Amino acid sequence: MAPKGGLTIGQLAARTGLAVSAIRFYEEKGLVNPDRSETGQRRYEGADIRRLSFVMISQKLGFSLAEIQKLFRGLPDGRTPTKSDWSRISKSFRTSLDARIHQMELLRDKLDGCIGCGCLSLTACALYNPDDRIGDRGAGPRYLLGDEPGGD
Numbered sequence: 673m674a675p676k677g678g679l680t681i682g683q684l685a686a687r688t689g690l691a692v693s694a695i696r697f698y699e700e701k702g703l704v705n706p707d708r709s710e711t712g713q714r715r716y717e718g719a720d721i722r723r724l725s726f727v728m729i730s731q732k733l734g735f736s737l738a739e740i741q742k743l744f745r746g747l748p749d750g751r752t753p754t755k756s757d758w759s760r761i762s763k764s765f766r767t768s769l770d771a772r773i774h775q776m777e778l779l780r781d782k783l784d785g786c787i788g789c790g791c792l793s794l795t796a797c798a799l800y801n802p803d804d805r806i807g808d809r810g811a812g813p814r815y816l817l818g819d820e821p822g823g824d
Contacts, residue, residue, distance in 0.1 A: 678707060678715030688724045695724065701737060703727055703744055719753060726758075734772065735765070 685692050698704055699714075704723055706714040723744070730740050743761045747753050 677709065678717060679720070681706075681714045681716070684716045684720060684724070687721050688728070690724060690728070698724060698727060701741060703741065722753065722758075723747070726761075730765070733765075733769065735768070 679687070681692050681695055684690075684695055688695070690698075695704070699706065704716065704720045706716045706720070709715050727737075727740055731737070743764060746760065747757055
């Protein structure tokens with residue numbers, strides 16, 4: 673529970689494990705909006721611990737700050753986000769996470785065979801691309817990104 677008058681930036685840093693400078697950065701980005709005391713000192717709500725923790729977790733999952741900011745625009749200012757607020761955000765992350773998981777599984781499954789032989793020239797190889805036939809689909813590792821051989 674936040675002390676009367678809210679948490680200081682130092683207390684918030686201790687609770688989240690973030691540096692004070694990081695908290696100020698997230699404040700500049702609009703992810704937390706502290707009140708100011710009569711002396712101008714920042715005062716944070718207990719909900720800001722959750723907000724910053726969510727930011728840290730989201731970034732570790734590979735979400736950009738811009739994606740997180742967009743989601744936070746739907747969170748209420750002036751009140752603690754409810755379970756329903758967080759559920760709405762988690763649903764929007766779910767689709768992206770599911771797609772990322774699918775891509776990682778494809779990559780894992782296709783690399784198993786490739787790492788075993790290392791030749792990239794066998795017709796049985798999932799990455800085999802004779803005469804660069806798949807090159808017209810664009811640059812980069814198309815087969816590893818979900819394009820299947822034989823679709824050209």
